[in-house]
Amino acid sequence: MLALRWHGREDVRLDDVQAPQLTPLLDALIEVELCGLCGTDLAEYRHGPGMIRMSPHPLSGQQPPITLGHELVGTLVEGSSPDGTITPGMRVTVDACLRCGTCAACVRGDYHRCRYGGSIGLHSDGGFARHVAVPGACLVAVPDSVTDRQAALTEPFAVGLHALERGGLRTGDTIAVLGFGPIGAATALVAQALGAAPVVVELDPLRLAAAQRLGLTVVEGGEDVHRRVRAAVGGGGADVVVESTGAAAVVPQAIECAARGGRIVLAGLPSRASEIDGRRLTLFERSLVGSLGYRHDCPRILALVDAGRLDPSAIVTDVVPLGEAVELIQRLAGGPGTTIKALVAIGDTP
Numbered sequence: 001m002l003a004l005r006w007h008g009r010e011d012v013r014l015d016d017v018q019a020p021q022l023t024p025l026l027d028a029l030i031e032v033e034l035c036g037l038c039g040t041d042l043a044e045y046r047h048g049p050g051m052i053r054m055s056p057h058p059l060s061g062q063q064p065p066i067t068l069g070h071e072l073v074g075t076l077v078e079g080s081s082p083d084g085t086i087t088p089g090m091r092v093t094v095d096a097c098l099r100c101g102t103c104a105a106c107v108r109g110d111y112h113r114c115r116y117g118g119s120i121g122l123h124s125d126g127g128f129a130r131h132v133a134v135p136g137a138c139l140v141a142v143p144d145s146v147t148d149r150q151a152a153l154t155e156p157f158a159v160g161l162h163a164l165e166r167g168g169l170r171t172g173d174t175i176a177v178l179g180f181g182p183i184g185a186a187t188a189l190v191a192q193a194l195g196a197a198p199v200v201v202e203l204d205p206l207r208l209a210a211a212q213r214l215g216l217t218v219v220e221g222g223e224d225v226h227r228r229v230r231a232a233v234g235g236g237g238a239d240v241v242v243e244s245t246g247a248a249a250v251v252p253q254a255i256e257c258a259a260r261g262g263r264i265v266l267a268g269l270p271s272r273a274s275e276i277d278g279r280r281l282t283l284f285e286r287s288l289v290g291s292l293g294y295r296h297d298c299p300r301i302l303a304l305v306d307a308g309r310l311d312p313s314a315i316v317t318d319v320v321p322l323g324e325a326v327e328l329i330q331r332l333a334g335g336p337g338t339t340i341k342a343l344v345a346i347g348d349t350p
């Protein structure tokens with residue numbers, strides 16, 4: 001089968017590989033229909049290895065070249081979920097967290113903090129191929145009412161939901177989302193689905209326009225952005241600020257966008273160290289927290305879609321066949337242009 005594999009920085013290839021073998025860890029086989037391209041995949045292409053390790057992963061034993069792709073939807077062909085409720089023939093997506101299941105974090109249910117953790121599509125072969133082997137524990141059933149395009153976006157939207165939870169989102173809170181890439185867009189739309197009215201901050205005019213088209217309130221990023229955010233949300237700043245740009249210079253700005261007692265969530269992985277004035281936290285009793293992936297959030301996203309409260313496919317701008325995935329990555333590595341979220345159609349690939 002054809003697989004989009006990461007060989008090294010600026011080196012991804014469409015390789016002809018063997019179909020995956022099931023292992024004690026990767027004990028479920030999925031036939032993939034669609035797989036989303038994540039900012040992480042692009043980061044690994046441009047600057048990697050970042051999250052990818054060059055030695056065998058302690059859980060999967062795999063190392064590069066590795067098939068990318070962790071935002072997938074398809075049909076379960078073999079294996080089942082541990083509780084036996086998800087069985088072959090069912091449409092599934094995955095919670096991409098590899099986990100040991102026995103460390104202190106895993107036992108608490110915080111499997112996204114597993115000390116041996118990793119991700120499908122970075123630390124085990126992923127979904128940019130017709131077949132992918134995943135842990136049965138990672139399977140998530142897709143309701144019939146949810147389309148493939150919506151289901152393929154479950155994972156990035158779960159990242160947005162988790163970020164809002166890390167921000168302690170409460171009813172009536174004001175929210176500012178910095179950045180309107182895939183994660184910022186997902187966070188803003190989830191906040192909207194939960195009944196909030198998020199303000200989106202973005203520098204890029206094309207992305208600002210895209211956010212506006214989705215009915216979101218937008219504010220232009222850049223210098224003195226906190227003044228514009230305060231004006232937009234009132235109350236001296238937002239109760240919850242989600243930073244999704246990953247730009248180190250934006251972290252201090254994100255702090256200034258928060259109200260007294262506000263919570264600032266770093267959902268983007270900062271590109272380098274940021275200089276933070278601790279007084280700007282203490283004197284306003286603001287909290288600054290990190291947010292990593294998600295935990296138990298994928299079924300909750302699918303429930304919101306099933307209920308008609310959320311349409312993740314609204315952010316899809318590009319769908320290309322697997323044969324064009326290398327060119328897609330090369331193009332997006334040079335800048336997003338009009339792309340918010342790109343999906344790769346695997347369905348017709350041999």
Ligand SMILES: [Zn+2]
Nearest residue numbers: 038039040156
């Ligand atoms: Zn991702």
Ligand SMILES: [Zn+2]
Nearest residue numbers: 100103106114
């Ligand atoms: Zn663990």
